[in-house]
Amino acid sequence: MKFLDEYRDAARARQFAVATARTVTRPWTLMEVCGGQTHAIVKFGLDELLPRGLELVHGPGCPVCVTPVELIDKALEIAARPEVIFCSFGDMLRVPGTQADLLSVKARGGDVRIVYSPLGAVKLARENPAREVVFFAVGFETTAPANAMAVAQAREFGLKNFSLLVSHVLVPPAMEAILASAANRVQGFLAAGHVCAVMGFTEYEPISRRYRVPIVVTGFEPLDILQGVLMCVEQLETGRAGVENQYTRAVRREGNTPAQQLIREVFRVVPRKWRGVGEIPQSGLSLSAAYAGFDAEQRFGVADVCAEESSECISGLILQGIRKPHECPAFGTRCTPEHPLGATMVSSEGACAAYHRYRRVQAAQS
Amino acid sequence: MKPEFSTSCPLPLADHPNVLLAHGGGGRLMNQLIEKLFLPAFGNPLLNQRHDGAVIDVRGQRLAFTTDSYVVRPLFFPGGDIGTLAVNGTVNDLVMCGARPKWLSAGFIIEEGLPMETLWRVVQSMRQAAAAAGVELVTGDTKVVDKGKGDGLFINTAGLGVVGHNVVIAPARVVPGDVVLLSGDVGRHGMAIMSVREGLQFESTIESDCAPLTAPVLALLDAGVEIHCLRDLTRGGLASALNEIAVAARVQVDIDESALPVREEVRGACEILGLDPLYVANEGRFVAFISPRDLPRALDLLHAHALGADAKFIGTVGAGTPGLVTLKNRLGVARVLDLLSGEQLPRIC
Amino acid sequence: MCLAIPGKVLSIAGDEALQRAGRVSFGGILKEVNLAFVPEAEVGDYVIVHVGVAISRVDGAEAQRVFDYLGQMGELAELQPDSTGKSAP
Numbered sequence: 001m002k003f004l005d006e007y008r009d010a011a012r013a014r015q016f017a018v019a020t021a022r023t024v025t026r027p028w029t030l031m032e033v034c035g036g037q038t039h040a041i042v043k044f045g046l047d048e049l050l051p052r053g054l055e056l057v058h059g060p061g062c063p064v065c066v067t068p069v070e071l072i073d074k075a076l077e078i079a080a081r082p083e084v085i086f087c088s089f090g091d092m093l094r095v096p097g098t099q100a101d102l103l104s105v106k107a108r109g110g111d112v113r114i115v116y117s118p119l120g121a122v123k124l125a126r127e128n129p130a131r132e133v134v135f136f137a138v139g140f141e142t143t144a145p146a147n148a149m150a151v152a153q154a155r156e157f158g159l160k161n162f163s164l165l166v167s168h169v170l171v172p173p174a175m176e177a178i179l180a181s182a183a184n185r186v187q188g189f190l191a192a193g194h195v196c197a198v199m200g201f202t203e204y205e206p207i208s209r210r211y212r213v214p215i216v217v218t219g220f221e222p223l224d225i226l227q228g229v230l231m232c233v234e235q236l237e238t239g240r241a242g243v244e245n246q247y248t249r250a251v252r253r254e255g256n257t258p259a260q261q262l263i264r265e266v267f268r269v270v271p272r273k274w275r276g277v278g279e280i281p282q283s284g285l286s287l288s289a290a291y292a293g294f295d296a297e298q299r300f301g302v303a304d305v306c307a308e309e310s311s312e313c314i315s316g317l318i319l320q321g322i323r324k325p326h327e328c329p330a331f332g333t334r335c336t337p338e339h340p341l342g343a344t345m346v347s348s349e350g351a352c353a354a355y356h357r358y359r360r361v362q363a364a365q366s
Numbered sequence: 367m368k369p370e371f372s373t374s375c376p377l378p379l380a381d382h383p384n385v386l387l388a389h390g391g392g393g394r395l396m397n398q399l400i401e402k403l404f405l406p407a408f409g410n411p412l413l414n415q416r417h418d419g420a421v422i423d424v425r426g427q428r429l430a431f432t433t434d435s436y437v438v439r440p441l442f443f444p445g446g447d448i449g450t451l452a453v454n455g456t457v458n459d460l461v462m463c464g465a466r467p468k469w470l471s472a473g474f475i476i477e478e479g480l481p482m483e484t485l486w487r488v489v490q491s492m493r494q495a496a497a498a499a500g501v502e503l504v505t506g507d508t509k510v511v512d513k514g515k516g517d518g519l520f521i522n523t524a525g526l527g528v529v530g531h532n533v534v535i536a537p538a539r540v541v542p543g544d545v546v547l548l549s550g551d552v553g554r555h556g557m558a559i560m561s562v563r564e565g566l567q568f569e570s571t572i573e574s575d576c577a578p579l580t581a582p583v584l585a586l587l588d589a590g591v592e593i594h595c596l597r598d599l600t601r602g603g604l605a606s607a608l609n610e611i612a613v614a615a616r617v618q619v620d621i622d623e624s625a626l627p628v629r630e631e632v633r634g635a636c637e638i639l640g641l642d643p644l645y646v647a648n649e650g651r652f653v654a655f656i657s658p659r660d661l662p663r664a665l666d667l668l669h670a671h672a673l674g675a676d677a678k679f680i681g682t683v684g685a686g687t688p689g690l691v692t693l694k695n696r697l698g699v700a701r702v703l704d705l706l707s708g709e710q711l712p713r714i715c
Numbered sequence: 716m717c718l719a720i721p722g723k724v725l726s727i728a729g730d731e732a733l734q735r736a737g738r739v740s741f742g743g744i745l746k747e748v749n750l751a752f753v754p755e756a757e758v759g760d761y762v763i764v765h766v767g768v769a770i771s772r773v774d775g776a777e778a779q780r781v782f783d784y785l786g787q788m789g790e791l792a793e794l795q796p797d798s799t800g801k802s803a804p
Contacts, residue, residue: 001634001742003721003761003773010697012785019788036717045699063714063717087565089766090711091640107384114712115565116639117767119749124565142717143714145752146768153733194717197763197771220719222697223781248777250763256770259752338394357704561744569738569745634742638764640718713718714766 003249007221008044016226017049023233027053029185030232031178031321033171034192035062035350036220042354044222050229057185057321058351060174060277061192063138063167064091065343065350066319068273070307071167072097075136078165078300079110085128087121088136090114095346098307118150118164125154125162134296137164140171142194144285145259148266151287151294163296168285169272171195172203177280179211183322188232190218190225193247198263200255204243212241219247266291275309275343276316313342318351325355332356391709392602392647397610415536416614418459418597421529428529430465432456435522441484444558445573448521449491451649456525457499457578458598462652464535464587465527467499467580472523473507477516488519499578501525531587537614539594540655544683546619547654547664549582550575550676551627552604556646557635566639566712572631577650582667582674591664592657599648602706606645607653608691609705615655616688621681621703623695640713644693645706655683719765721773722748724758739764 032038038058041047047056060066076097079086086102093102093112106112111131115121118135125133137147147164154162171192178184191204196217204215214235218228228246235241245251265288272284287295297303312330317323325331325344335341337353344350388395405414412420419432436452453470460467472492476485496503558574560566579598586593595615597607604626612619628636628643636643650673656664661679668674693703722739729736732751739748739762748762753769756762762769 001630001637001721002723003778004637007781008696012782013697015785015788019785034717043701044695044697045701046697048699049697089714091713093711103386103388104384107386113565116712119767120565139714140717142719142765142770145770146749146766149733149749149751149768156733192717194719194763194765194770197719227781227784246781248780249774250771252771256752258754259770262752338398357702570743572744631743634740634744637720638741638744638746 004221007219007223009223013046013049013222013226016223016230020054020226020230020233021051023230023237024051024054025237027055028187028233028236029055029057029321030188030190030229031057031059031186032190032218032225033059033061033175034190034195035065036194037190037192037218037225038062038351038354040220040222040225046222046225049226054229054233056229057324058318059178059321060274060319061140061171062344062350063140063143063169064095064346065315066169066274066277067092067095067138067167067343068275069097069309070305071165072101073307074297074302074305075102075165076100076105077302077305078134078296079105079112080108081132081300083132084111085124085131085133086110086112086136087115087124087133088112089138092136092138095343096340118147119153122150122153122157122159122162125159126157129161131161133162135162135164137166137168140169140192140195141199142192142197144168144263144267145198145256148262151266151291152262154294155291163294163299164287165296166286167272168267169274170269170283170285172207173280173283174274174277176207177277177283178320179207179213181320183320186213186321188214188236189216190228190232191215193217193219193224193251196247196251196255198256198259200253201243201245201251202253208241208243214241215243217243217245217247217251219250274319276313276319278316310341315342315344315352318344325352328352388709391706392600392606393706393709397705415538416610417536418462419465419525421463421465430460430463430527430529431525432459432463433522433524434459435520437517437520438559439517440562441488441518443562443574445554446576446649447488447491448519449488450495450576452521452523453492453495453499453501454576454578454649455600456523457501457580458650458652460525460527461579461583462535462596462598463527463529464531464533464583464593464596465529466584467501467525467527467578469504469526470496470501470523471505471507471525472503472521474509475516475520475522476508476510477518478510478513480518485519488521495578499580533587533593535593535596537595537611540611540615540617540683541594542617542683542685543658544594544655545658545661545679546608546621546681546683547656547668548604548626548678548680549579549652549654549668549674550650551629551632552599552648552651553628553632553636553643553646555649556603557632559647560635560639568635568638570631570635572629572635575648575650577673579650579652579673582671583652585667585671586654586664589663589667591660591667593654594657595655596652598652601647603643603645603647604653605642605691605703606705608703609689611655612691613689618684618686618688618690618692619681620684620692620694620700623693625678625680627676627678641710644703645710717765719763719770721761721763722746724750724756724760724762727758739769
């Protein structure tokens with residue numbers, strides 16, 4: 001496939017690895033923020049191509065992982081209602097709430113459906129006027145345009161039976177929270193290319209300056225990630241700290257302005273709780289006043305649902321790059337993809353699940 | 367390392383008070399169900415082999431016996447329907463025992479209200495598929511359930527086949543040094559179904575690979591190729607089949623991603639939905655574990671058949687870690703090719 | 716996060732702002748994709764699609780940059796006689 005295959009070329013990947021090995025003179029710790037990049041790194045074994053001492057830690061960029069447990073509980077409550085068609089991206093279905101997950105609601109008769117796009121949920125609402133269609137709107141800035149589009153279309157169509165359960169989060173506040181932590185080990189960031197395709201990267205410039213940390217906007221294919229790592233290491237080795245763009249084929253400095261306009265119209269910035277991390281100020285999106293009528297939490301009266309997370313799960317430390325999955329005492333024993341304690345083990349993009357799936361043997365031997 | 371599902375999960379059934387879809391998904395949960403519930407209840411030497419069917423000795427004549435139920439939505443999909451699946455799936459389970467399939471039973475569980483024309487179309491497909499596979503449908507059963515209590519139509523088929531040789535085909539015969547052959551490209555059936563599933567649809571020319579595997583397999587057996595184990599790839603795809611055999615045979619299996627044929631369209635669909643084609647279902651593909659000295663001959667024999675034209679040598683069996691399957695990817699890095707916990711779900715991220 | 720892949724725009728229909736849509740091919744798989752956020756995209760262009768919505772048009776000229784970068788690295792390496800010798804094939 002064009003614009004995919006050429007970025008998975010083995011010979012060029014090795015060239016990047018060699019170039020990186022030549023550039024590195026001392027240990028560095030980089031964080032890829034995005035779960036999609038974590039998935040590619042582990043799946044393609046990119047970290048094994050990199051020199052020893054250059055460590056990649058996996059950030060909080062998996063929307064499935066960071067969705068707080070009480071929001072899952074709200075989803076479970078709404079999805080169990082007989083009048084509701086509850087639509088979600090596939091990977092949310094296995095994320096555990098306090099007691100259960102969406103798959104088990106489905107097993108007990110709830111009408112839970114996987115959709116590829118929020119626009120598919122709008123279509124379902126038009127086709128089923130007698131039912132309430134609720135879409136579980138999770139995601140980062142990348143998904144916000146599609147979710148905003150869904151509500152905007154629903155309003156244009158005059159749909160009264162469509163609503164969103166919103167758990168949107170924003171990347172820059174999470175990066176700042178990591179950098180501001182006393183335990184921070186991250187010296188450079190690979191910023192998530194698709195988030196920046198929407199938002200651009202001017203937001204990252206003050207962060208880079210304030211914390212003197214290189215930030216490289218990076219794509220998702222092996223060569224993208226390897227180049228992003230190399231560009232980050234080059235900055236570190238030469239004492240520079242700025243925002244650079246590796247993913248120029250998709251990301252412009254100003255981002256996608258029509259998408260940003262609709263996001264601003266449909267959503268407003270709010271404080272948001274991140275699973276495993278806690279509340280981060282101004283780190284999420286909720287529906288704006290103009291679209292409040294599409295808020296499923298209000299419509300189904302679940303705004304007050306509260307929940308506690310597992311105390312044994314260290315996903316918060318993992319999401320901040322402080323610990324690695326196999327350093328958790330529960331990893332692979334009390335916590336497995338079948339019986340996850342926290343969401344980093346549930347989502348196939350979560351760092352723990354990725355390690356469990358691809359690294360179990362090394363972890364067992366180390 | 368011990369196989370995961372026998373040690374990591376002392377109380378899987380208590381943990382799941384209700385049966386989940388994943389318990390039938392061909393992954394880890396289904397394995398747990400078999401290990402913890404079915405085998406303890408029914409265990410016997412034939413069942414414990416955990417092969418696709420049982421080979422029974424009846425006064426010197428070896429018979430292969432198997433059963434399978436078919437629940438697919440939608441009932442009709444590009445390249446086939448529930449009827450073709452119900453015939454070919456059971457035929458293939460017999461073939462994987464090294465048998466020539468001969469007789470099938472068919473049990474129909476029909477939901478009240480199913481259009482008669484739908485049932486007629488399915489039955490016609492079964493008739494054609496049976497003729498193509500050289501089997502006869504010799505007994506059957508019909509039940510109708512209340513509207514809302516079934517999903518249109520479920521079909522169960524059982525099959526009997528005759529084993530015309532003395533070769534034992536079973537995971538236990540797989541030994542280090544064996545080579546692994548794959549009969550063709552993977553992922554087509556699952557993606558053909560996905561292409562017509564509500565909420566995920568896309569346009570493509572992908573058709574299910576659903577087909578009877580009798581001819582290519584019997585060609586190998588008739589030529590005296592030293593086959594140790596056969597497994598058709600169904601739910602859970604290639605990755606699950608290899609894992610099951612690695613566990614049952616207590617060997618390590620190492621395969622090479624660059625040898626695996628996947629069609630461009632299947633790859634495209636998998637990229638969109640975030641799925642891995644190695645876990646996607648097939649209905650007309652198998653892996654053969656054979657002695658390395660027969661490798662060139664076996665490939666030639668498979669290539670002579672339409673259903674084996676794309677057959678590839680994909681990997682080898684080693685002593686390493688029993689139960690482990692590794693995949694050397696296109697960048698040359700080896701990683702674990704694990705059994706999934708349940709069904710593969712489309713990812714957003 | 717955010718699985719998004721490039722596909723080729725085969726046709727475009729609907730000009731109402733929110734409903735500009737097109738048929739996009741991903742290695743032969745065709746999907747209807749909302750193109751409202753990429754007004755500059757034309758038939759034949761590649762767009763990056765996430766959950767049914769195009770979020771960016773792929774810039775063909777910029778797409779070469781990864782390889783150019785390697786080319787430059789290669790030239791630099793040739794200028795350094797003491798390079799590790801482990802260079803890639």
